[in-house]
Amino acid sequence: MTTERRMPRQADIARIAGVSQAAVSVVLGGKQTIRMAEETRARILEVAEELGYVPHPVAKRLAHSRSNLLGLYTFRTAFPTNEADIYHPILSGVEAEAASLGQDLILFTGTSGPEARQETAIRRTRMADGCLFFGRQVPEAPVARLVETGFPLVYIGRRPELGGRIPYIGADYVTASAQVLERLLSLGHRNIRYVREPDEAPSSEDRLLGVLQAAPSTQVVRLDGPDLSADAVRSWLADGVTALVVEGTDTGTAYRAVRAAVDAAGLSVPGDLSLAVLGGPPGVSGFEVPMQEMGRHAVRLLIELITDKATTPQQLLWCPPVAGREVGPPRSTE
Amino acid sequence: MTTERRMPRQADIARIAGVSQAAVSVVLGGKQTIRMAEETRARILEVAEELGYVPHPVAKRLAHSRSNLLGLYTFRTAFPTNEADIYHPILSGVEAEAASLGQDLILFTGTSGPEARQETAIRRTRMADGCLFFGRQVPEAPVARLVETGFPLVYIGRRPELGGRIPYIGADYVTASAQVLERLLSLGHRNIRYVREPDEAPSSEDRLLGVLQAAPSTQVVRLDGPDLSADAVRSWLADGVTALVVEGTDTGTAYRAVRAAVDAAGLSVPGDLSLAVLGGPPGVSGFEVPMQEMGRHAVRLLIELITDKATTPQQLLWCPPVAGREVGPPRSTE
DNA sequence: TCAAGATGCTAATACGCATTAGTCGCCGCT
DNA sequence: AGCGGCGACTAATGCGTATTAGCATCTTGA
Numbered sequence: 001m002t003t004e005r006r007m008p009r010q011a012d013i014a015r016i017a018g019v020s021q022a023a024v025s026v027v028l029g030g031k032q033t034i035r036m037a038e039e040t041r042a043r044i045l046e047v048a049e050e051l052g053y054v055p056h057p058v059a060k061r062l063a064h065s066r067s068n069l070l071g072l073y074t075f076r077t078a079f080p081t082n083e084a085d086i087y088h089p090i091l092s093g094v095e096a097e098a099a100s101l102g103q104d105l106i107l108f109t110g111t112s113g114p115e116a117r118q119e120t121a122i123r124r125t126r127m128a129d130g131c132l133f134f135g136r137q138v139p140e141a142p143v144a145r146l147v148e149t150g151f152p153l154v155y156i157g158r159r160p161e162l163g164g165r166i167p168y169i170g171a172d173y174v175t176a177s178a179q180v181l182e183r184l185l186s187l188g189h190r191n192i193r194y195v196r197e198p199d200e201a202p203s204s205e206d207r208l209l210g211v212l213q214a215a216p217s218t219q220v221v222r223l224d225g226p227d228l229s230a231d232a233v234r235s236w237l238a239d240g241v242t243a244l245v246v247e248g249t250d251t252g253t254a255y256r257a258v259r260a261a262v263d264a265a266g267l268s269v270p271g272d273l274s275l276a277v278l279g280g281p282p283g284v285s286g287f288e289v290p291m292q293e294m295g296r297h298a299v300r301l302l303i304e305l306i307t308d309k310a311t312t313p314q315q316l317l318w319c320p321p322v323a324g325r326e327v328g329p330p331r332s333t334e
Numbered sequence: 335m336t337t338e339r340r341m342p343r344q345a346d347i348a349r350i351a352g353v354s355q356a357a358v359s360v361v362l363g364g365k366q367t368i369r370m371a372e373e374t375r376a377r378i379l380e381v382a383e384e385l386g387y388v389p390h391p392v393a394k395r396l397a398h399s400r401s402n403l404l405g406l407y408t409f410r411t412a413f414p415t416n417e418a419d420i421y422h423p424i425l426s427g428v429e430a431e432a433a434s435l436g437q438d439l440i441l442f443t444g445t446s447g448p449e450a451r452q453e454t455a456i457r458r459t460r461m462a463d464g465c466l467f468f469g470r471q472v473p474e475a476p477v478a479r480l481v482e483t484g485f486p487l488v489y490i491g492r493r494p495e496l497g498g499r500i501p502y503i504g505a506d507y508v509t510a511s512a513q514v515l516e517r518l519l520s521l522g523h524r525n526i527r528y529v530r531e532p533d534e535a536p537s538s539e540d541r542l543l544g545v546l547q548a549a550p551s552t553q554v555v556r557l558d559g560p561d562l563s564a565d566a567v568r569s570w571l572a573d574g575v576t577a578l579v580v581e582g583t584d585t586g587t588a589y590r591a592v593r594a595a596v597d598a599a600g601l602s603v604p605g606d607l608s609l610a611v612l613g614g615p616p617g618v619s620g621f622e623v624p625m626q627e628m629g630r631h632a633v634r635l636l637i638e639l640i641t642d643k644a645t646t647p648q649q650l651l652w653c654p655p656v657a658g659r660e661v662g663p664p665r666s667t668e
Numbered sequence: 669t670c671a672a673g674a675t676g677c678t679a680a681t682a683c684g685c686a687t688t689a690g691t692c693g694c695c696g697c698t
Numbered sequence: 699a700g701c702g703g704c705g706a707c708t709a710a711t712g713c714g715t716a717t718t719a720g721c722a723t724c725t726t727g728a
Contacts, residue, residue: 007483009684020708025686034687035705052479057461059684061392062713067461069440077433079426081626092413099411099443104458106403106440109433124438126341127391127401145386149341292415343714354678359716368717369676393714396683 008051017047024048028055070103070302071131073122076112086250086291087134090156093295094132101303115139122146125153130306132156132298135250136201138166152305154298158202158316167305167313169298173203176287176319177210177278180245183321185215189243189274189330193236196222196247197254207247207278218245228257230264237265237273242330248279248286255280270328285324290317342385351381358382362389395463404437404636405465407456410446420584420625421468424490427629428466435637449473456480459487464640466490466632470535472500486639488632492536492650501639501647503632507537510621510653511544511612514579517655519549521663523577523608527570530556530581531588541581541612552579562591564598571599571607576664582613582620589614604662619658624651 010024017024019040026034027044061067072078078091098105106128110117122142125131130152133143138161146153147165158170184192194211197204211218219241236244246258255277262269269275277286294317304310344358351358353374360368361378395401406412412425432439440462444451456476459465464486467477472495480487481499492504518526528545531538545552553575570578580592589611596603603609604619611620628651638644 007479011684021685022687022708022710023706025684026707029686031686035707037706040706054457054460054479056684057458058392058395059713060686061461062396062683062715063685063687065713067392069461077426077429079422079429081423081426088413089415092411092415095411095413095441095443099447102444104440104442104461106438107429108438109429110436113433123386123388124391126388127403127438345714355715356678356680356717357676359714360677363716365716369674371676374676390714393683394716396685396713397715397717398683399716 007056008053009056010053012051013044013047013053016051017043019044028053066306067127067129068103069106069128070098070299071106071108071125071128072134073108073125073131074111074134075118075137076135078107086252089291090134090295090298093292094299095295096292097296097299101299103299103303126151130154130302132302136203138162152302154302154305154313156294156298158206158314160202164314167301167310168315169294169301170203170314170316171279171289171294171319172316173206173278173319174210174213176321177207178214179210179321180276180278180286181211181214181218184243184245184274184276184327187274187327187329190217191240192218192243192245193241194218194220194245194247195228195254195258196220197249198223198225199249204247204249211245211278223254223257226253226257228261230261230266233258233261233265233267233273237267241273243274243276243327245276245278245286246280248277248289252281255284269326272331274328274330275326276324279319283322283324285322285326287319287321289319293317341390342387343390344387347378347381347385347387350385351377353378362387395461400463400640402437403440403462404432404633405440405442405459405462406468407442407459407465408445408468409452409471410469412441420586423625424468424629424632427626428633429629430626431630431633435633437633437637460485464488464636466636472496486636488636488639488647490628490632492540492648494536498648501635501644502649503628503635504537504648504650505613505623505628505653506650507540507612507653508544508547510655511541512548513544513655514610514612514620515545515548515552518577518579518608518610518661521608521661523664524551525574526552526577526579527575528552528554528579528581529562529588529592530554531583532557532559533583538581538583545579545612557588557591560587560591562595564595564600567592567595567599567601567607571601575607577608577610577661579610579612579620580614582611582623586615589618603660606665608662608664609660610658613653617656617658619656619660621653621655623653627651 010021014021014024023036024044027036027041028048095105108121108124110121118139119142122139125146133153133155135157138159140161144162147162153167155166155168157168159166159168192215196208244258246255248255262273262275267273275285277284279289280286282288297315297317301310301315305313344355348355348358357370358378361370361375362382391401429439442455442458444455452473453476456473467487467489469491472493474495478496481496487501489500489502491502493500493502526549530542578592580589582589596607596609601607609619611618613623614620616622631649631651635644635649639647
């Protein structure tokens, strides 16, 4: 036996309190710019309380164009069944920051499907005040449309596309990578090998840049699959290599491959060989990608864009170095 | 140099195509009840495509239609930093089903904060076409309001509150628990002890009901903290107990406590003692709570409620039994 | 030839709120 | 007396869509 009565609206309050709907809006909206007799204000508040008035969020949004909703476009599922979820910390940061700023989040589904579905999902993006985009993909046409119409969006991860007009929060891989190499150099390593993932991406280029900047003589090897043979590692060692630096990514495949090969070759780390990862699992020598912080900053930047207060729409965050146990002085080759 | 053009609306399409806004709405809305010349319809669609028209979801929703947005109210953070996240599989199911039904999700933030904030968050719930609620908490007043005004909502987990008017998707703990006990009985166990969590909840009562239904002579013990002593377990064994059944919950504290105590007592499982959990970690003897399925069903039920097609607004799902390695025949006490 | 019905569309309005541009009465001042 | 100004409010409008009632115009059939 549902009562099925309507929710009270401002008009109801107005009728009972004997004022206009506008008066109700003014009082409940807490506007100080408009004067209202203390008595009337009190009466309105009283009636509102009595009726259990709750502003209708949709109407509110339609009227003043802010919904306090931020979009989340993940290009994949936001709650993957897969345990090792690299985005999780970012999302966690996003949620925390959004909560503290009073913003709710819209999760767009169908972002991982075929291109046609993806595109309709990108359109739906507009129902939020602005949208966060995750990951490496940039569907140029639809994203360009968003950017051009001034729709606030922030990518997580550096994006040079569209002539550099895409706002983003990235990590400063160049500096962080350079620092890792500098540390190796200062420990005495002179023959260092850098192992890249097969994949290309700005974050990948940035790491390489940092590596070569700090240690131009570094030899670069590109993995062509998810595996690396123990023999390959042995031959590097024979060439005098004393340290391996591995690209770290979402999937961490390169690190796993290298680690497996090194173990298979029966080498001790860092006794026989130092090993560093550029943005790897927590605790491993190299540096850490500040995931949570990226999420938080992305939300802050997005809000700035929404409120037209953005100062720097493209920011790179500092990655804290990790000493770890995988790096040590080179084995004396004498 | 942003173009800063407004998003096109129906009125823009109407002007260009030389028809009324209503005509545009009719055509784009796919209404068959209203006749429209094939030519006009084509023209409108063409213009819409050209302008890249996207319906304004908020306006759509205000105008008594659907926005294809489902709310998610978690009473805690949706992306906890904590690794062991019991809700994750549910959320994963929700997301998958929502995606396949073309629904996006709104994550309400601030749902774990102080009561006042929680209440404003519950209000915001109306932004969506309907909302999923997670967990044990039922803030009676605001939820009653939602239910009474006919706002579609579905709880995940059985909820007897509000005179049983809350729609939910739960798990059939009674049957599942009874089956576990029946198995123990059929293996020959006669002296069984049931270990409950300190906490009370419908799901907790259900399990107890099932236990006593299948094996009325079962002794019930209630934990009063997160720990259990090895001595307690030893004394049970001395009393002739051959099997322990443990309540399983979100946190899994009871199971961990019992497992620790049994190990500390130096007992082998199931050699000395059989051990079963009512809804525990995957693979452990007892039964499994179909998390993913609950998520999926909840979404389906919510959609049914939204479209007024709900047949059974309260459903309990079957929990698959898990044989596992922790249950065996009782030790011959001769 | 004219009523009845079909066809193709539009005008008007609702949804619930925020906001802007007033309106109205009254007081103080010259 | 007349004017400015202020305090306290309201009327009107917009936000972008969906829906309903209804209006021309065109076919038909008798």
